[in-house]
Amino acid sequence: MVIGIICVMKKTNPSFLNGVPELLVLRLLARQEMYGYQIVEEIRTRTGEALAFGEGCIYPYLHYLEAEKQVSSRRQEVEGRNRNYYKLTARGRKRLDELTSEWNRVTTGVALLMEEQHA
Amino acid sequence: MPDFIEPLRRRLVELGCPMKQVRRLVREVADHREDLKQAALAEGLSETEAEARANTSLGDPVLLAEDLMASLRRSTWWGRHHVVAFGLLPLLAYPVLWALLFTLELALEFALGYSWDAKKLQVAVNNPVTFRHLSLALHFMDYAAIASVALLFGRLARRSAVKFKWTVIACAICSVYGLFTWVSFGMHSLSLGFTVSASLVPQWTRAAIPHLVAGAIYILQRRTIRRFREQVAG
Numbered sequence: 514m515v516i517g518i519i520c521v522m523k524k525t526n527p528s529f530l531n532g533v534p535e536l537l538v539l540r541l542l543a544r545q546e547m548y549g550y551q552i553v554e555e556i557r558t559r560t561g562e563a564l565a566f567g568e569g570c571i572y573p574y575l576h577y578l579e580a581e582k583q584v585s586s587r588r589q590e591v592e593g594r595n596r597n598y599y600k601l602t603a604r605g606r607k608r609l610d611e612l613t614s615e616w617n618r619v620t621t622g623v624a625l626l627m628e629e630q631h632a
Numbered sequence: 633m634p635d636f637i638e639p640l641r642r643r644l645v646e647l648g649c650p651m652k653q654v655r656r657l658v659r660e661v662a663d664h665r666e667d668l669k670q671a672a673l674a675e676g677l678s679e680t681e682a683e684a685r686a687n688t689s690l691g692d693p694v695l696l697a698e699d700l701m702a703s704l705r706r707s708t709w710w711g712r713h714h715v716v717a718f719g720l721l722p723l724l725a726y727p728v729l730w731a732l733l734f735t736l737e738l739a740l741e742f743a744l745g746y747s748w749d750a751k752k753l754q755v756a757v758n759n760p761v762t763f764r765h766l767s768l769a770l771h772f773m774d775y776a777a778i779a780s781v782a783l784l785f786g787r788l789a790r791r792s793a794v795k796f797k798w799t800v801i802a803c804a805i806c807s808v809y810g811l812f813t814w815v816s817f818g819m820h821s822l823s824l825g826f827t828v829s830a831s832l833v834p835q836w837t838r839a840a841i842p843h844l845v846a847g848a849i850y851i852l853q854r855r856t857i858r859r860f861r862e863q864v865a866g
Contacts, residue, residue: 521824548663549660549663549664550663550664550667550668553664566689568664568668568689568691569660569661569664569690569696569699569700570696570699570703572656572657572660572664572699572700573657573703573704573706573707574663574703574707576653576656576704576707580707580708587757588720593672594663594666595663596663597659597663608780
């Protein structure tokens with residue numbers, strides 16, 4: 514099952530998935546500078562196609578993260594193609610740490626409950 | 633092959649997306665489409681097939697524009713909470729903002745005209761001609777403060793990509809305040825007040841200003857769309 518993120522968030526995502534797109538994008542950008550298409554593709558492939566951004570809908574989200582100073586962008590030409598590259602800022606790294614610990618807390622809690630049910 | 637980018641741009645403009653955002657979104661979606669096309673070409677598809685697949689992946693440009701606008705709205709606090717931001721907040725913020733702007737303007741005028749010298753001001757007020765000028769300036773500052781508050785909400789609504797009706801609602805609230813509040817300038821006094829009493833004449837000029845601001849914003853938006861259409865047609 515593919516869960517569409519951002520564009521159809523209200524239609525398909527339960528509330529516990531709020532914050533997941535932010536976590537995924539920040540996590541990817543923590544590794545390297547990336548452009549929109551690359552981020553969408555990485556999310557699709559790295560999550561085993563379980564999660565997917567609506568094509569094109571990642572951009573308002575990236576602009577929001579930029580306005581929040583969690584990422585910064587620059588126009589750069591690579592192999593004859595001009596693209597907007599996004600990278601994580603110090604504030605974005607701090608936010609990533611917060612989201613990661615929150616995610617770990619939630620998944621640990623859910624895992625405990627699931628184990629309890631199986632026992 | 634039907635054009636994908638132009639309908640996207642047109643719909644974004646029609647939906648009232650700020651032009652800066654339109655340019656940036658269109659450029660990035662065009663880059664994205666080109667990446668999708670290149671990926672399809674790398675798989676061995678022909679140019680036409682690759683373009684068709686890129687367009688299919690992106691979907692209907694009109695729907696994508698609407699999704700982009702919805703995402704843009706959700707990306708700001710003002711857009712996510714537009715009912716609170718433009719329906720309730722002006723109720724609380726108008727008196728504070730108006731008082732702040734009016735005080736700032738008064739302070740600026742006194743600082744420039746009288747260097748905070750009370751004697752100079754008293755002499756000026758005692759002169760009927762200067763008094764009239766001061767009174768006019770005071771009313772102008774009052775109107776400017778009202779217009780500034782309405783403009784602030786209009787600009788916030790525009791930047792957060794909410795529908796134009798929210799600008800109208802915020803301006804209508806400012807207008808109601810304008811109608812029932814007043815500023816009066818006497819020989820040696822300045823009074824401000826709020827009334828719903830029928831004995832006092834409602835301040836129609838003050839009430840009209842936010843509506844004029846909303847009208848001006850609407851005309852500017854329509855002009856932007858018309859110019860854009862002319863550019864496309866040209």
